[in-house]
């Protein structure tokens with residue numbers, strides 16, 4: 354199975370799974386990059402998968418329908434271009450013979466979902482939209498810190514080798530913030546250097562893995578002593594993980 358990140362807009366990725374004949378795309382915010390990739394690899398479009406309702410994730414859906422030979426899958430509790438198959442936690446879909454389970458991950462938007470599958474003989478794949486980013490997480494447009502932390506905790510519990518397919522290339526700015534939170538985290542400093550080298554060569558930093566996110570992403574580390582201490586210095590009133598998480602999220606919004 355081929356897993357490709359198609360760059361879109363200024364920093365989006367539209368993830369494409371293909372087997373050399375058919376393709377599935379995730380969060381096509383615009384149609385053109387998908388159409389080009391289908392032509393270059395001579396692929397049929399077998400399905401479209403959507404994680405949440407933002408325009409940079411659904412904007413290309415209707416323009417792709419004329420080539421689409423299968424369903425559009427999307428979150429049950431959000432406004433997605435119709436017709437589509439509404440999904441929520443407990444549902445699953447089959448893509449290329451692999452079952453992808455749906456995980457409810459509210460926080461960035463109220464009905465955001467993620468898709469997790471374990472293709473035979475390959476590391477698992479997670480399509481998490483704007484919930485978990487490498488080194489960071491989505492802004493809380495429609496949810497509470499407690500909801501988002503619960504959502505991220507579900508994703509952090511997935512298999513170590515899970516390939517984390519996020520929808521934006523925000524990694525370097527996220528890791529620079531992470532470094533401000535945990536300046537002594539050696540794994541983080543190493544990962545930042547690795548990602549800087551990738552970006553210098555124009556390559557995506559994604560997909561990362563759940564194992565490395567657990568080591569470097571401060572939003573998955575709100576129970577770590579150094580993270581708590583930093584949050585306390587930035588206004589956290591106590592050591593509670595939700596308080597620490599909320600403080601980090603607020604701090605990140607202002608961080609330059």
Ligand SMILES: [Zn+2]
Pocket residue numbers: 405407461483
């Ligand atoms: Zn979004």
Ligand SMILES: [Zn+2]
Pocket residue numbers: 407409410483520521
């Ligand atoms: Zn987005």
